[in-house]
Amino acid sequence: AQSVTQLGSHVSVSEGALVLLRCNYSSSVPPYLFWYVQYPNQGLQLLLKYTSAATLVKGINGFEAEFKKSETSFHLTKPSAHMSDAAEYFCAVSEANSKLTFGKGITLSVRP
Amino acid sequence: EAGVTQSPTHLIKTRGQQVTLRCSPISGHTSVYWYQQALGLGLQFLLWYDEGEERNRGNFPPRFSGRQFPNYSSELNVNALELEDSALYLCASSTDRAPPFFGPGTRLTVL
Numbered sequence: 001a002q003s004v005t006q007l008g009s010h011v012s013v014s015e016g017a018l019v020l021l022r023c024n025y026s027s028s029v030p031p032y033l034f035w036y037v038q039y040p041n042q043g044l045q046l047l048l049k050y051t052s053a054a055t056l057v058k059g060i061n062g063f064e065a066e067f068k069k070s071e072t073s074f075h076l077t078k079p080s081a082h083m084s085d086a087a088e089y090f091c092a093v094s095e096a097n098s099k100l101t102f103g104k105g106i107t108l109s110v111r112p
Numbered sequence: 113e114a115g116v117t118q119s120p121t122h123l124i125k126t127r128g129q130q131v132t133l134r135c136s137p138i139s140g141h142t143s144v145y146w147y148q149q150a151l152g153l154g155l156q157f158l159l160w161y162d163e164g165e166e167r168n169r170g171n172f173p174p175r176f177s178g179r180q181f182p183n184y185s186s187e188l189n190v191n192a193l194e195l196e197d198s199a200l201y202l203c204a205s206s207t208d209r210a211p212p213f214f215g216p217g218t219r220l221t222v223l
Contacts, residue, residue: 044214097208102155
């Protein structure tokens with residue numbers, strides 16, 4: 001069975017500060033990993049995905065994530081937070097062409 | 113290219129009623145997934161359809177059911193609604209070459 005752990009439920013950063021959202025996964029097969037963002041009252045938008053190519057994955061809106069097999073991690077980062085980044089972020093894992101298993105999500109707040 | 117569409121956007125039902133939610137996938141996508149996002153419970157996997165067949169089912173009672181049509185659109189049916197069925201229901205579509213893309217969701221309120 002696959003699982004995702006996102007520690008904590010809320011992260012608050014100042015505008016312009018580094019954003020780091022942590023994700024650890026468990027999978028018995030080589031995983032596909034994803035980060036999605038959800039703005040209030042909307043669906044999920046794909047930020048980026050890892051599918052066994054380059055371990056450093058660049059996504060939309062300046063976000064990137066690094067796959068570290070030895071640490072079973074796929075942390076999401078952005079060098080400089082913007083007010084518009086305030087949202088809920090979900091990490092997910094899947095096998096190839098299969099359902100996603102999501103973490104509990106983490107809410108990012110950005111202080112002016 | 114049009115994204116995943118879902119209808120209706122919102123609906124309100126009473127306990128015991130039945131509801132049907134609809135999802136149209138991105139053109140060329142053959143897989144459709146349904147997820148429930150209830151307050152405080154995160155994103156729970158409901159159903160996965162691919163090429164018209166049910167491929168996997170989450171830990172939900174049988175009153176949650178669905179189907180996929182030949183054009184790959186999908187319906188989610190919920191019978192005998194309970195208060196705890198109030199949630200945002202999200203549909204996603206994918207292919208073996210594309211990751212799941214989500215629709216805007218249907219907000220169901222059960223009174």
